[in-house]
Amino acid sequence: MAMIETRESVGERLKSGALGFLSGGVIGAALGCFVAGCILESWRLCVVGVGLFLFNMAAWAVRGRLQEARDVRAPARLALAVIESRRALGSDTADIPVEFELTVAPDERTAYRVKMRQDLNLVDIPDYRPRGVVVVEYRPDDLWDVKLVTEPTEEWARRASVETVDSAPVSAMVEAPRGDGAFCLLVLLGLLVGAGIVVLLFRAELADELGDSSTKTTSSSSSSSTYSETKVTSGVSTGTTVSGTASSDSMLAEGELRRLVGSLVSGMRTGNAATITIDDHGISMQGVLGAPADPGAVIDVNALPLERLPGLVRIAQTKLGIAEPNSWRITFEPVAGSAPGSGAVVIRVTVTGAEGKASLEADTEGRITKRNPR
Known part of the structure; x- marks a missing residue:
């Protein structure tokens, strides 16, 4: 029977295996955070993933230096x-x-x-x-x-x-000690466990985001937009107003709100609105034709942060205490006392469920300024 000489004791092997599993777990968590951050569009989560990876590399570098200092080979x-x-x-x-x-x-x-x-x-x-x-x-x-x-x-x-x-x-x-396949297996197992933990922690957000992505691909062909025009006497304009509506099978799909609003603005021949409301059924807008009597009461539809609205709706649905929201609604109000033409508005997102109603408010840039949880 061949005798295998090795300087690594059983205790050292166990320690090396535990460190390999831990290192694999950190790398798995780093990859999970980075991928989840990209899917959820969260730069903070991406930074956490990169930080964990760099921390793991630095820890191994320090351990290698300490091992070299401790493990001085005898001369030949x-x-x-x-x-x-x-x-x-x-x-x-x-x-x-x-x-x-x-x-x-x-x-x-x-x-x-x-x-x-x-x-x-x-x-x-x-x-x-x-x-x-x-x-x-x-x-x-x-x-x-x-x-x-x-x-x-x-x-x-x-x-x-x-x-x-x-x-x-x-x-x-x-004989020289053979490579330890168990170490590689423990690293791989740790990587899977680390990534799995991250997925479990963000499973709800990932499910919502991936569900929205599937809706984007399946509903784009069936989405549609229409508008109707009715001339009425306007209290905020010197001429008339026009009313328009638009609907889609997936209001929160990426780019869908911008497309529908653009269709309304093009059909109604104006980007100024006295009122605009968006909910899970569609968009209704009352456009202002001509020069408005009160420019501060007019909403510049083209300046609205439409791309940020789906995210605000998801936050309202998950973070305001409504367990199972069944409807949502977005309204826009010009900021009182703002300069005419500034486009400053208050965005209010309201969700309704069995528990009642809850809402949040955001500024013109789509940043949340106030929460009204249930």
Whole structure:
């Protein structure tokens, strides 16, 4: 039976495996945070993912430095060895790799067997015949690390020519420690566990976002927009107002609100509105034609942050205490006392469920300014 020499004890192996699992978990969590942040459009979550990854790399770098400082290898030593067998491997160059099986006989320990490979020039191979005694260099900490000394000192050359070395039994074979596949398996397991934890923590948000994405692809062909125009006497304009409506199967799909509002503005020939309301059924807008009598009471539809409205609706549906909202509604109110033409509005998002109503307010840029939870 071959004897495998290793400097790593069972305790060290267990410690290495635990660190591998922990490191894999951190990397998995980092990847999970980064991917979830991209899906949810949360830059903070992306930053957390990148930070976890960099922290893991820094921790391994520090551990490697400490290990190097602690693990000082003993210097190489010389010893006599007898060639048990040799086998030349193929090569297209003058240096040919040769595989040797040696019995190494150090002066300070018992002899042992080892297999090694070294490149030799073609003309030097006859000098290394089986049962010949040679000088080798070995490391006491890593007995399998053996090299032939092709140009020994005069003293060692004399010893190799006059001394004999007895063969060590095959059971004294020393081999380099094989790669630990269990470590890689633990790292992979930790990676899966870390990523799974992140997915579980954000499963609700991811389900909503992915559900919205599927709605975008399936409903784009069935979405439609219409408008109707009715001239009425207007209290805020010198001329008339027009009323328009638009509907879609997926009001919160990406770009759908902008498309529907653009269709209304184009059909009604105005981007100024006295009122505009958006809910889960459609958009209703009362446009102002001509010069308004009170510019501060007019909403500039083209300046509204329509791309941020779906996110505001999702926050209202999940963060205001309504467990199962069944409807939502968005209204816009010009900010009292704002300068005419500034476009400043208060966006109010209201959700309704079995518990009642809850709402939030946002500014012209779509930033939440007030929450009215249930």
